[in-house]
Every structure is written in C-alpha cells, then in structure tokens.
Amino acid sequence: MPEPKYRQMELNPRTADGEQHSPEQVRLQMEKARQQAEFFEAQRAQWEAQRQALEQSNEQKALFNEGLNDVGMKLHYAVQRMDHELDSMKREYEEVSRVCDHLKRHLKILSSMQPEQWSTEGFSARLHEALPKLERAESDFNEIYASAGHYKHTDIFTRKPGEEAKKGLNWKGIRDELLRGLAFHFPLFLLLLISWAVYHFLLS
Numbered sequence: 001m002p003e004p005k006y007r008q009m010e011l012n013p014r015t016a017d018g019e020q021h022s023p024e025q026v027r028l029q030m031e032k033a034r035q036q037a038e039f040f041e042a043q044r045a046q047w048e049a050q051r052q053a054l055e056q057s058n059e060q061k062a063l064f065n066e067g068l069n070d071v072g073m074k075l076h077y078a079v080q081r082m083d084h085e086l087d088s089m090k091r092e093y094e095e096v097s098r099v100c101d102h103l104k105r106h107l108k109i110l111s112s113m114q115p116e117q118w119s120t121e122g123f124s125a126r127l128h129e130a131l132p133k134l135e136r137a138e139s140d141f142n143e144i145y146a147s148a149g150h151y152k153h154t155d156i157f158t159r160k161p162g163e164e165a166k167k168g169l170n171w172k173g174i175r176d177e178l179l180r181g182l183a184f185h186f187p188l189f190l191l192l193l194i195s196w197a198v199y200h201f202l203l204s
Contacts, residue, residue, distance in 0.1 A: 096151070103140070109133055115130070141160075144157065145157050
C-alpha cells in the first residue's frame, strides 16, 4: 500500500497565505487597529462627556425644581392669604355700605321733618309721630358705633361723630387743673397775704 502523500506546510507567509502577512499588510492592520482604538476612545470620551453633562443637567434640574417649588409654595400661600384678605375686605366694605345706606335713610327721614314749620294746632300729633323715628335713628346709630370691634379693616366706628367737638374743651379737666394749681400755690398766697397784713399793721 503506497504511503499517503501529504502537502508540505509552507512556512513562508508569502506562499502560505498570499499577501496577508506581508509587512505592509501588517502595518495597515496595525494602523486600522490604532484608528479603531482611537475611535473607541473618542466614543468612550464622548459618552463620558454626555454622562457628565446629563448628571450636571439633572443636578441643575433638581436645584431648579427645588427653587421652583419653594418660590411656588410661597407665592401660593401669599396669594391665598391675599385672596382671603380681599374677600374679608370686600365683605366688610359691603357691610359698611349697607350701614351707610341705613343711616342715609334715617337722615333723609329726619331731614324731612322740619319741626320749625309745624303748626301749633297739629304740633302734638306731629311730635308724637316724629319721636319714635328720632329714637329709632339714635338707637341704630349707637348700636352701629357700639360694634366697632366687629370691623377689622376700618377704624371709622371707633369714635362717634360729634364727640371730637365735645372733647375740644374739657371743662372738667380745666377745673381739675385750676384746683391743682390753686392747691399748689395756696401756701405762697397765704404767706403773701399774712405779710401784707403785718406790713399794714405796722404802718398803722
């Protein structure tokens, strides 16, 4: 039996694999590998930059959202309180307007009485008719000004009209001041009076 013939391995890279392992091809492959490495490194650097930019963006977004929520809540509560205050002022304004209209009706009734024009014959009847209206007007007036503490946004009801004029000259205060002054100077006045009496006694 004849021995099988095997093809002898060609160790020369030029003849075994053609030009694959030629120095030029090796150089090209190394250049290609270097370029791929540079590409992958650039890609990695780009991804890292994008990651850092995303993290920075997320941090800035979180800080902005925190500030947004903080300022937003402050504005919300401020607007809520202002709306409540405006509603309270509106209700009080409407109430004061109703009170003012009520007093205007009393004023109109009282202004129309004109007692100086009442005749003597019908005076008693007109007076009997007018007195309850006057008393009702005074009662409502006093009741309105007695509820001054009910109002939060105005102090118009804290002093009744006319009281300022009455308090312009405080006769009780003036009398008290005169009495205090007299009590303070009375010993001096008495001493002067005694000195004057002694002086005239000696002259006589």
